[in-house]
Amino acid sequence: MAEPLMVVESLSKHYPVSEGQYGGRTVGYVKAVDGVSFTIEKGRTLALVGESGCGKTTTARLVLRLRTPTGGTVKLEERDVHQLSGADLKWFRTSVQAVFQDPWASLSPRMRVRDIVAEPLVANHRVSKDEVRERVGVTLEKVGMQRWQGDLYPHEFSGGQRQRVALASALITEPRLLVLDEPVSALDVSVQAQVMNLLKDLQAELGTAFLLISHDLATVRYVADHVAVMYMGSIVESGSVDQIFETPRHPYTRGLFDAALPTHPRNRTEKLEIKGEMPSPLNPPTGCRFRTRCPQVMSICETVPETIEVAQGHRVACHLFTPEWS
């Protein structure tokens, strides 16, 4: 096993919900992230998958220090990132970078590409103009662009190229960890492959670890080493990409794979359908949160299931696998 880079333990973020639209008495909490633990290994990719609203982006924001957790810790190389200050903060900002979904919204339209790419570098380091120019040039080449393209503005690029610009900007400080929130879902099919290949090449070359957020299982299978499946703020199953895709255990994971569209018309199947929709996060089911949609629900599911290790590194939070039932 590779060395751990980031260790997340019992991480939670509860958002207060107020009475009226514009404030007032707090009437409850949305448990956007509720007791999530995972480890990201050096130079490897952990994917977070799950349906809309399950807490993927909130987890990313906590990891990036863009939100303060309600509970739990995020440690980068054994240092609690939410307790950092001074020079340590600079260290964090150059070690962890992010690329978000929308290549149209995330780049400032009035800045030249070379200034966009240079920003994380000049914000955190004292570097000479010549050095900045050189680093920008090298980084643009790394993401498959040409140096002169640094003179252009974002609107002069296609979606795939803009995503390359965003990647270059995230990579210029040579971060240890890159958080990728749906990095290809806004791109065209023919371009998605380019960006995914690029991500894999960059990881092999630079040894950067990725936290990949995606709702597309095929993308995850292609890029990830480890997978964590989230449902309503919690991780219901995690393991290596092979464990999750070849021997999924949790009924939710199995349902997700079953719902995924076939790669060939011959593989159309009767689906083991997950019924209904995700319950309101304001009023989540007690016990196992998936029980209202679970095809294998039992009476014990009204209690919270423990997380069981069913094989080495393969964990499932489901009563089907607790000792007294299996």
Place this chain on the structure above:
Amino acid sequence: MSLDQPMGTVNDVPRTAPVLEVQDLRTYLYTRWGTTKAVDGVSFSLGSGETLGIVGESGSGKSMLALSLVRLTPEPAGKIVGGRVMLNGRNVLDLTDRQMREVRGKEISMILQDPQQSLNPVFSVGDQLAEAIRVHDRDLDDKLIHERSVDALKSVHVPAPERRLKNFPHQMSGGMKQRIVGAMAMAYQPQVLVADEPTTALDVTIQAQYLRLLKDLQERTGVAIIVITHDFGVIAETCDRVAVMYAGRFVEEGPVEQIFDHPRHPYTRALLESRPKVDLKSTRLQSIDGQPPSLIDLPIGCRFAARCAYAIERCLAEYPPWFEITEAHAAACWRSEEVPWPSP
């Protein structure tokens, strides 16, 4: 009028009789920068009970094609400048606006790409369904309209339909909104349903539910469906036939299994090979470099040639005609015979 009742006509209509025949359709958009040839000579036909998938990348003209079929191209830029859209033997393009309003919903319906566009945020679901029903049945009283609205919601399996009628769009999930839009489109049992990216905004589990629902509706009513998508997964799950669109034109058309097993156009093949697979660990994806040409300034030859690994000089000089591979399968490529089959 519930969709739950089987319709007598379904079994009487032979599956092969085309309900829709599109011939050399051209829709151009006149903009400040020039003329965008969004749909530039598209032909196909569709039998009842059949599902045709139209797949292609962003900007290839899929939505403009779909909007042309129901005559809802954007005003004032969009103009249908040529071709015919024969629906039940009548050219839809010759109808007056008033006649077209009658046809829309009753003979052909469309689910727009963005469900937000089909739902007005300031009216309740009930008001909007009532409005859609009044277009065709002006004289119904409120009680009958209410009954029909409830039936329409039941037909798309909306739980607690009575309560839903009082909801406003912002109070519903994306999947629920998509169902409501589907209920409105199917309320009058049209013979043709055009669904533009019906599930892109939905989660996988909800997407699976919705595609199943479209199949159910088709089995019950015999509606012919055109599914527009950029996702070959949607095609694999739902379609009988596939047309691949590139820069305003179809470049390949054929039965779904043949397209997946033996694509004859390099673009189709490249698209299929560029997809990662859920059921197989791929080592490397094939990517397609470059971008589609501008629809304002199109090359004379094959529109894909600049990005094509198989392009020869002829491809740049002359637009390729259709080459028939089997009776139902054709590709517009000079080298269609030579394109290797994709790896399994």
